[in-house]
Amino acid sequence: MSHEFSYTGAMPSATRLIAETLSGPTGISPDEIEKNLEIPPDETLGEYALPCFPFAKTTKKAPAAIAQEWARNFAPSGIVAGVKSAGPYLNLSVERGRFAEAVLSEINRQGERYGGSESGRGRTAIVEYASPNIAKTFAVHHIRSTVIGNALANLHAACGWKTIRINHLGDWGTQFGTLLVAYRKWGDETLLERPDAVRVLMDLYTRFNKEKKENPALENEARAAFSALEKGEPSAHTLWNAFRQASLKEFQTIFDRLGIRFDETKGESDCASRSNELIRWLQEKGLARESEGALIVDLSDFKMPPCLLRKADESSLYATRDLITARDRHEKYCFDRMLYVVGMPQELHFRQIFKVLELAGCGWVSNCLHVPFGHYQGMRTREGTFILLAEVLDEAAKRTEVKIRDALREGLVSLPEGEIPTAAEKVGVGAVVFNDLKTRRIKDVIFDWDDLLNFQGRTGPYVQYAHARISGILRKAPAPVRTDADASALVHNAEVRLLKNLADLPRQVERAVADAEPSYVATALLDLAKAFSQFYQECPVIQADAAVQAARLRLADATRLALKSGLTLLGIQAPDKM
C-alpha cells in the first residue's frame, strides 16, 4: 500500500502553504517538501522541520551543508517567519497569525467533516466486518471486527470512497448440522421463544461437543444433518431459519447500541447452492482435482496446503463459499478495494482463496485485502464461558453514570435527570469502543475490567471530556463564535501546539485509510485532546480581552469540530456534557 496524499481543498492547508513558501528558495517541489515536513522533537527548535537527508543525493552535498545554505538564503516570507539550520535539519518557525488563519479557515470550511478529503473520489470500497456466527452469543471479543471494520468504512467514506458495508454472517457449515442434531435430541419449540434463545442454542452446541467425546458416532450424525440441510431438506431448513432469525434479533440490539449499520447483511448460506457452478468454473481452468475423495486446488507450488472445495460427502466448505462471494461482489460492485476485517487465525484461509482467484485469472484479487487483528486474551470467565459484550457495555455505562452523578453533586456540571443515562451510555460505550481502536489492530488485547473501566489518561472519555469542556465554554461565552474572528491573536505556545495538532488530523486520516489502521486516528485524537487540555489550563477564553476572546473562541470551536469529526469517524459519540 502506498501513502497518497491529496490536496484538493479549496484553500491550501497550512503545511501546503509552508511547502510552497519554501519551494522557491530551495528549488524543491512543494510536494516533495510537504511529504518530508515533520515536527521537531522539541518546540524550542521551531514549529516544523525539514530533514535534508533526502536532498543530499540530487544536490550532491552533505545534508548539513544544504540546511546551512538554505537557511542563509531564506528571507522570511508569508507563513514562514524564519528558518534556522541545525545540523542536517532546516528548522522553521511559522508566522503565528497566518498559520492560525490557514488552519482555522480549513476547519471552518469543512466543519464536522474536518479530516476528510476527496482522495478516494470515484472509487468503491467494500468492507466486510462484524460477521458473527449465528446461534452464538455476541461476546466481548466480537467487538474487534465490528468496530475496526466500522471505523475503516467511515474513514473510506470520509475520503470520498463509495463505501459498501457488508455483514457476512457465519450461518452455514457443519456446525449447523451439529446444532440440528443437538436441538432434535434435547431442545423443544418453546426454546426459540425465550429471550435468551441464542444462549440456550449455544449451550446445546456445547453439550453436543461434550457428548461427542463419549460417543464419536455423533460426529457423523452432524455431518449427515448438514449435508441434508444443504440438499434442501425442508424440516432442517425451517429449523435453521428459526435459529438464524433469533440470532439476528439479538445481534441487532448490539449493533444499534454501537451505532453500527450495514448496506448488506447476507451469509454464507446465500451462495451455498451455487458451489457446483464455482467448481465447474475452476475445473474448466484446470485448477480443481480429486484427492482422497474430496475436491481440492493444489497449492503446494506456493508452499500452502490445498484449498478444499468439496467434501467427500459433496457438501461445501468455507473456502468454496468465500470464493463464490468474492466473485459475486466483484461482479455486482466492481470494487477498487475490498477489505476483509477478519481475525489473524484466518490468515492462511485468505492467502489460499486469494491465490486460487489469482490462478483463475481474476486480476482484481490484487485489490482484496485481509485486514487481520489480534485476539482478546483472558476474557473467559471462571466457568469457561465468554463474557458478553452487552455485559461489558452495561457495566461501562453504569460506572459512567456514577461519575456523572459525582460531578453533578460537586456542581461541576448541570445535567437534567433525564439526560444522565443517555450521556452515561455515550461515554461508557465510547470507552469500550475507543479501547479497541487505540492500539494497532494486530496487537492482542488483554481483557481487563480495571483497564477498560479506567477513564483516565489515554482513553475515549479523555477525548470526549475535552469535547464536553469546549461545549461548556461555548455555552458560557458572552458572544457566539465568529468564524471570521482575527486569528492573529493566537500566538501563545499552547495555542500554536493546538493548531499543529489540528493541522495533523487530515494527514492521519489519510494514513489510516492507506494502511487500514484506525489507531492512527485514535492517536491523533488523544494528542489533540492533550493539546487542548494544556491550552485550557493556560489560556482563559471567557476572561480574555475581546480580541483574544474572539480568536480563542474560534480556536476552541475548531477544536470541538475536529474532535467531533474524529470521534464520529471512529464510531464514537461526542456528548456536550458529561
Added chain:
RNA sequence: GCCCCUGUAGCUCAGUUGGACAGAGCACCGGUUUUCUAAACCGGCGGUCCCUGGUUCGAGUCCAGGCGGGGGCGCCA
C-alpha cells in the same frame, strides 16, 4: 516440522519513507481549583528498545540467524 504475527519503562502501548538526546498513559511520589467540567494540568521516579551478527555516515526501525510469547497448517469456520 513448516508458515504468519509479535517482543520498547513494573504494566499497557506510541515511535510516518532508516535520522536531532527513545516518548505517552497506568501504577507510585509530590504539586495545582475564589477563574471556562480536577474524567484535567504540572513535576519526579523509571529503559542493555529480547540476543548475536550484518548493511549504512547513521538502526527501536532494514537483512540473516537464534530465543521468548500468540496463532495457523485437507474434508470446522
